[in-house]
Amino acid sequence: MxxxxxxxxxxxxxxxxxxxxxAIFLLAGLIAAAMxxxxxxxxxxxxxxxxxxxxxxxxxxxxxxxGMRWRPDLTPPVYSVLFIIINTITTxxxxxxxxxxxxxxxxxxxxxxxxxxxxxxxxTVVEILAAIPSVVYGVFAAGSITTLVSKLAxxxxxxxxxxxxMLAVIILLAIMIFPTITSLSIVSIASVDRNLELGSLALGxxxxxxxxxxxxxxxxxxxxxxxxxxxxxAFGEATAVTMVAGxxxxxxxxxxxxxxxxxxxxMLSGLxxxxxxxxxxxxxxxxxxxVVILLTNLAIRLVKKSxxxxxxx
Amino acid sequence: xxxxxxxxxxxxxxxxxxxxxxxxxxxxxIFVFVFSRGWNTLSWDVLMSxxxxxxxxxxxxxxxxxHFERPADLDDADVFSEKYGFALRDEIDHxxxxxxxxxxxxxxxxxxxxxxxxxxxxxxxxxxxxxxMQIRRFDYMSEARGRKSxxxxxxxxxxxxxxxxxxxxxxxxxxxxxxxxxxxGMRGSLVATLMLIGLTLVxxxxxxxxxxxxxxxxxxxxKFTSVIRSFIEMLSGVPSIVFGLMGMTMLFSVTALFxxxxxxxxxxxxxxxxxxxxxxxxxxxxxxxxxxxGLRMASLSLGSSHTQxxxxxxxxxxxxxxxxxxxxxxxxxxxxxxxxxxxxxxxINDHPEIGRSGTSLAVQIWTVMTGExxxxxxxxxxxxxxxxxxxxxxxxxxxxxxxxxxxxxx
Numbered sequence: 001m002x003x004x005x006x007x008x009x010x011x012x013x014x015x016x017x018x019x020x021x022x023a024i025f026l027l028a029g030l031i032a033a034a035m036x037x038x039x040x041x042x043x044x045x046x047x048x049x050x051x052x053x054x055x056x057x058x059x060x061x062x063x064x065x066x067g068m069r070w071r072p073d074l075t076p077p078v079y080s081v082l083f084i085i086i087n088t089i090t091t092x093x094x095x096x097x098x099x100x101x102x103x104x105x106x107x108x109x110x111x112x113x114x115x116x117x118x119x120x121x122x123x124t125v126v127e128i129l130a131a132i133p134s135v136v137y138g139v140f141a142a143g144s145i146t147t148l149v150s151k152l153a154x155x156x157x158x159x160x161x162x163x164x165x166m167l168a169v170i171i172l173l174a175i176m177i178f179p180t181i182t183s184l185s186i187v188s189i190a191s192v193d194r195n196l197e198l199g200s201l202a203l204g205x206x207x208x209x210x211x212x213x214x215x216x217x218x219x220x221x222x223x224x225x226x227x228x229x230x231x232x233x234a235f236g237e238a239t240a241v242t243m244v245a246g247x248x249x250x251x252x253x254x255x256x257x258x259x260x261x262x263x264x265x266x267m268l269s270g271l272x273x274x275x276x277x278x279x280x281x282x283x284x285x286x287x288x289x290x291v292v293i294l295l296t297n298l299a300i301r302l303v304k305k306s307x308x309x310x311x312x313x
Numbered sequence: 314x315x316x317x318x319x320x321x322x323x324x325x326x327x328x329x330x331x332x333x334x335x336x337x338x339x340x341x342x343i344f345v346f347v348f349s350r351g352w353n354t355l356s357w358d359v360l361m362s363x364x365x366x367x368x369x370x371x372x373x374x375x376x377x378x379x380h381f382e383r384p385a386d387l388d389d390a391d392v393f394s395e396k397y398g399f400a401l402r403d404e405i406d407h408x409x410x411x412x413x414x415x416x417x418x419x420x421x422x423x424x425x426x427x428x429x430x431x432x433x434x435x436x437x438x439x440x441x442x443x444x445x446m447q448i449r450r451f452d453y454m455s456e457a458r459g460r461k462s463x464x465x466x467x468x469x470x471x472x473x474x475x476x477x478x479x480x481x482x483x484x485x486x487x488x489x490x491x492x493x494x495x496x497x498g499m500r501g502s503l504v505a506t507l508m509l510i511g512l513t514l515v516x517x518x519x520x521x522x523x524x525x526x527x528x529x530x531x532x533x534x535x536k537f538t539s540v541i542r543s544f545i546e547m548l549s550g551v552p553s554i555v556f557g558l559m560g561m562t563m564l565f566s567v568t569a570l571f572x573x574x575x576x577x578x579x580x581x582x583x584x585x586x587x588x589x590x591x592x593x594x595x596x597x598x599x600x601x602x603x604x605x606x607g608l609r610m611a612s613l614s615l616g617s618s619h620t621q622x623x624x625x626x627x628x629x630x631x632x633x634x635x636x637x638x639x640x641x642x643x644x645x646x647x648x649x650x651x652x653x654x655x656x657x658x659x660x661i662n663d664h665p666e667i668g669r670s671g672t673s674l675a676v677q678i679w680t681v682m683t684g685e686x687x688x689x690x691x692x693x694x695x696x697x698x699x700x701x702x703x704x705x706x707x708x709x710x711x712x713x714x715x716x717x718x719x720x721x722x723x
Binding site for chain 1: 318319321322325326328329330332333335336337339340342343346347350519520521522523524526527528530531532540541544545547548550551552553554555556558559562563587590591594618619620621623644647648649650651654675676678679682683687689692693696699700703704707711
C-alpha cells in the first residue's frame, strides 16, 4: 500500500487544474459554436461585396434577384438567379414528391410490417444507401439514370442532351434523400406510444388500419423533420447533381427532359476563376442557397402546424 | 372483418412491401453498375500507379541483338521479339486511342539496361524499364539506311506486329526508345486521402471531444449552454458546398499563416474539421450519456477532482463511442467532395504534400467525370474503392454500437 502524501498545496493545485481544464473545454465548445456565426459572416460578407459601390464590375442587386439569364460569357456578363432558384425548388420538390411516400411506407414496413428476420436486412439497406458518398451517386446517375431518361424521352418523342435533364436530377435527388427521410421516419414511428396502437386495435381496427391511421399520424412530427432534412440535402447536394444537370443558361426549366441549372451546380461551374466577379458571385449564390433552405424550413413548419396538433415531440 | 376491409388491408400491406423493395432494387442497381463498370479496371497497378502519364526517352547501353525464347506463359495477343527479348501488345484506352503496351521483358534483354536520354538533370541516370509502359517509338540502327531510324507510332508502324518486324528485319541494334507510363492510377489521391484523414482527425477530434465533454459534463443548464448547443446543431444543416465557401475565405487566412498561398490539403482538413464538429460532438455525447452516473459519483466521492474524473473515469468508459465517432468521421472524409473541390482543388496531384493542392479519391472521381471525356471506368474503379472503405467502416460502427449497448444493459 502506498500512502498518499498530503501536501498543503495539493487541494489548491487540483482546483487550479480544474479551472484550467474547464476553460479549455469551454473554449472547445465555443469554437464549435462560433463556426456557424463565422460562416454566415464570412460568406455573406463576401457575397454582398459584388453589389457594393466601388466594386469593379459591380452587379445590380435587383437584376441579380429577378433576372432569368446566367451568362458569364457575355460582355458585360449577366448574372441573375431567379430562374435558378425556381429550378432548385422545383427539382427538390419533385424529388421530395417522388421520395417522401416511398420513404414513409418503407419506414412503416421496417418497423411494423416486416418479419423480424428481414427487419435487420432492410435497415442495413437503408443505412448503406445513406452511407454511399454523393460522388458515387453522381457516377451512377451519369452512367445509368441518364440512359434511362433518354430512353424515356424517346418514348415520348422528345430528345435530351445525352440524358442530362431535370428528370435525371429529380430521380437522382429522390434516391439521395430517400435514406435521410426513411431513417428519421423509422425513429419516429418506433417511438410512437404502444398504448395508442393497442387502443386502436382494441377498438376493432385492423393492423394495417392502425398502422396507417394511428401510427403514421402520431409519428407525423418526426416524419416532417425527416422531410425537412431531406429537402435540405436536396437543396445542398452539389457534385452529383452537377454531373447530370446540364447547366442551362436561361430558364426556368419546367420541361422534364430539358437541361436545368440549380444553385449548387452554378456554384461548381467555372471553377477555374480565382478572382473577380465570376469568383465572388459564388458567395452571393451561397447566401441565396442558405436563405432558400431557411425559408423552406419555415414553410414546412407552417404546413405542419396547419395540418394539425403535434402528438409526440 | 368484412371482405372490403380485408382487401384494403392487403392492398396496404402490398404497397409497403413494394416501396421497400424499390430501395433494395436501387441499392442493387448502384452496386451492379459500379462493379460492372469498374471491376476490370481495378487492379493493384491502378491503385499504386500515378494518374499522369510520364514521358521517358531512354537509351540502351548495349542494344545488340541476341536470341531469346518466347516464354510459354505469354498470351497469344502478345507479339514477341526473339532478337531483343520483349513482348508488345496492341490495346485501346478509354479515349479509344490505340496503344502499344510493353507486356514482357526478358531478364537479360537490352531493355533492362537503360539510361535516361532526355534533357535535364536526370540525363544519364539509370532507368528501370517496367512492364505496362506505352511504347511510342523505338530508335534502332537501320541497315538499309545506315543511320538511326524510328519505329512504332512515331515511325510508320501502327501495330505491335509491324513494329517488331521492322526492328528485327531492318535493324542491326536497338538504340533507345520513347515511352509513356500508363497513368490513370489513383496512388496520389489515395495518399492525399490518407493525409487528409490524419490531419482532419488530429484537428477535429480533440476539439470535438472537448466540446462534447463540456456540454455534457461541465456546462451549467442555462440559456447560454442551450444557445451553444443549437448553434452546433445548426452546423449540421449547412450544405457542404457552403463549408467550401467558408474554407476559401475564412480558413484560407488561417493556412496563410503557415505560408500556404494556394488551395491545400491542410485547408481541406481544416474545412472538414468544421464539417465534422457536429458529428463528433453528437456521437461523443451519446457515449457520455450511457456512462452510468454511479461511476461519476464513485469517482468524486473517492476524492478525485473533476478533471481527474473526466480523464480517468469518463473518457476511458466512453472510448467505444469515441471510436464510433472516429470511424464515422473517416467515412465522411472519404466521401466528401463539394467542400474539398473548393479547398483542395481539382487538379490530380501524383505527389501530394500537406501545403500543396491535391485531390482526395472522391474529388478524383469528380475530376475524371467532368473532364472533356468522362472516364467511367476509372471513376467506377475509384467508386469501388470508396464503397468498400465506407461499407467496412459503417459495418464496424454497427458492430461496436451493438456491443456497447449490450455492455451497459447487463
